[in-house]
Amino acid sequence: MTVRLDTDQEGRAVRSRKRAARRSAAEIGTPAMAVLQVAFGVLILVVWQLAAGRLVDEFMVSNPLAVISRLWEWIASGTIWIHVWATVYATLVGFAIGAAAGVVGGVWLGLSPFLSRLLNPYIWAFNALPKVALAPLFILWFGLDINSKIALAAVLVVFLVFVSTFSGVREVDRDLTDSLRLMGASRSQILFKVVLPSATSWIFVGLKTSVPYALIGTIIGEMIAANRGLGYLVQLAGSEFDTAGVFAALVVISVLAVIFNEIVGSVQLRMEGWKVVGR
């Protein structure tokens, strides 16, 4: 009896210590987390550098120093900025068009049960299509210039934003809208004072999710037909057997994705300042 009690107490003490450790890891401050994130990134780079040429053929994976050297070469010569700007411009315009269309479509169908039922199978059927397979068609329709890249980015964004906006509008508290209607509110008042503010979180989920897709659409368009842009750089580097160049372009693409994501997050914080997050 005494032995079992001791074992139980020991077990409880161990579990208690583990719970305390998990809580303190979860509560780690932002500066400390940033340091850990950087350290983790450096660890990956070190492993990559050591593995290249030893465990994996360097032709296949290059190495971090070669990638950094290529990046620096592009930055020093200034050539990278033309390509960055081409990609950023197409991504932003495509994102704006896709987001606007997605929000408008999501709100419109969310407020119209008849239309949403009518169009539902067609929307989901089109959503299931691998849209990047549309890239050659878009080149045909919109040409070799930036328009086809913008169109591809927009079409990848519109469905993601539409789906989340639609869901957000459908989730609005019916009691709230009914109450306002009883008080004589017009449709536009209900839309702008209840529906849209309520759906904001959902809309931003869609926007944040779709940011990388806007970039993907642009990059794919540039890989297929372009003479500038980060996707074009990836293709060019690949065709010149320049693995370091491929990775360097991918690094720039990743950095852009992070920046775009942060921008959307900041806009969301400003627009949802009125919301009570937790009590």
Place this chain on the structure above:
Amino acid sequence: MKSIRFALVAVLSAMVMCTAAAAQEAVKIVNIGHGYFSGPLYVAVREGIFKKHGLDAEVITVKGGALAFQAVFTEEADFGILSYEHVLTAAAQGRNIVSIFNIADRPLNNVVADNELLEANKDKSLAERVRALKGHRVGTPSAGGSGEKMLRVLAREYGLTLPGDVELAYLGGDPAAYVGAFRGDVVDAAMPFEPAGVLLEQEGLGGTLINIMSGEVEAFRDLIFMTVATYPGMLEKNPELVKKVVAAFLEAQTVLLDPERGKAIMAAEFPKLTPEANDRAYETVRQIWTEDGRMTLEGAKKVYDYLQPEGTATIDYEATFTNAYLPE
């Protein structure tokens, strides 16, 4: 007085700009990827040959010959570097574009093999080397593409069945895919676009088993192969522009074929190739670049013979190419 001076400056500036614009005619050219075979295009850009012929050339890279064809056919691009195979395939479907300059008169591929296959078939005849592919896996760029079709011609000629005796693997157009495939023993042989074969050799993974690019196979010699093409409307509405483009390519081709200049220009265009790799690539691809860009009916028909394009339209070969813009 001030306003008169401003007006004068504005008018003079406009005249200068118009003159400059008139001197340089804008032209959009599509290129398939950044292939080594498009040597004259890179020479024309780097050596200012387009400018010399009054052309302000914008080069757009597209992924794949089908897209290049599409860009020219839809008049999105003025000219394109594309395979005569695409011209014939389109003609068989009743869609016409016209080749105006023959960049290469042989295919862009050799049959390369791993070291084991190479060693076992050293100094053997062409027939024996083709038959040596029996029971092996061969990589080609794409399903139903010209690489596969050429392999079928060789197989048929020397008693092999395809598929059956030879298993095919589709590896795309990028050389890195072939390096990976050979390293991983995914294939024993391949028909990549050169200079992928040069790269394989440099990596010690294999070498050329059948040298199609040197003219070893009669069926693949003296073809219309890689051409500069345009849409028929361009020939009607702006023959002077066509003449300028052809003249630029002809001059660029001449420079390219000069080993002293051509090799250096290609080295600058492909800076990531080692000097040795560039030398080998240049020597390999130089075999297929034409001297004068001329095309022949025999060359057109030879392409048809191995390609056998699908389509119901009767092909008017004379409508698919023209030497009219080449100097006499």
